[in-house]
Amino acid sequence: MRAGKIPSDRRFTATHSWLALAPGQSFSDYPLRAGVTDSALDEIEVVGLELPAVRSTIEAGAPCALVWTSARTVVTVYAPISGLVTMTNTDALADPRLVADDPFHRGWLFAVLPSPTSSAYGLLTPAQYANELSEAV
Template identity: 35%
Template sequence: MSFDIPDDRQYLESHEWALETDGVVRVGITDFAQDELGDVVFVELPGEGDHLKQEDDLGVIESIKAVSDLYAPVSGEVTAVNEALFDAPELVNEDPFGEGWMLEIDADDTAELEALLTAEAYEDQIA
């Protein structure tokens, strides 16, 4: 099976993606992760203003099959949360790299992104 793995972002081994634009990092889960989870029924995310450290738990995603922790790709302050997911968690399944994004973090240091996987390395991991 082939999964969408955009090469404009970095990936965590735990299947989150990070897309940095002007120091702000948008976070979601990968196409592979949403496929493995099955139908997403609930997402728990931090609030705006919360400060996260790289690799900290940032929330929980629950599907009909499993409950999984979500991890922060970078340290920084949460500046936006995709509140649409609270009413429509299925957006994660339908569009994991678009409308299914989870939150945005004002990164303390975007150099932390260098520790993450490239699209090619992530593809190798899930192969």
């Protein structure tokens, strides 16, 4: 991931998933968009997606989506929080390249309404995530 490209309005997992947080909102009052960072997709051509079904429940840290690549490999996306999937990104399903080309905006994967017991505990701030990336090199 290029320096300065990590959005400040997201929280991250060590497995390269992200969760968009709106400032001043209660964590579990509304669906939050989630996706995968460009670090997980570095130099990969995305050709397909398998997203969780709307109205399905996902668990924090568990596999919830798959990103198919042109090399016939699969990148597993792990849920950043537990909750109910409320929508999927139909634009990304129609054009999976959006996930690699614009992972933090047009390439989001799904929205999740956090379960009442979900919290941001364990999610990384942008600075913590940048530190994780630099340590992994």
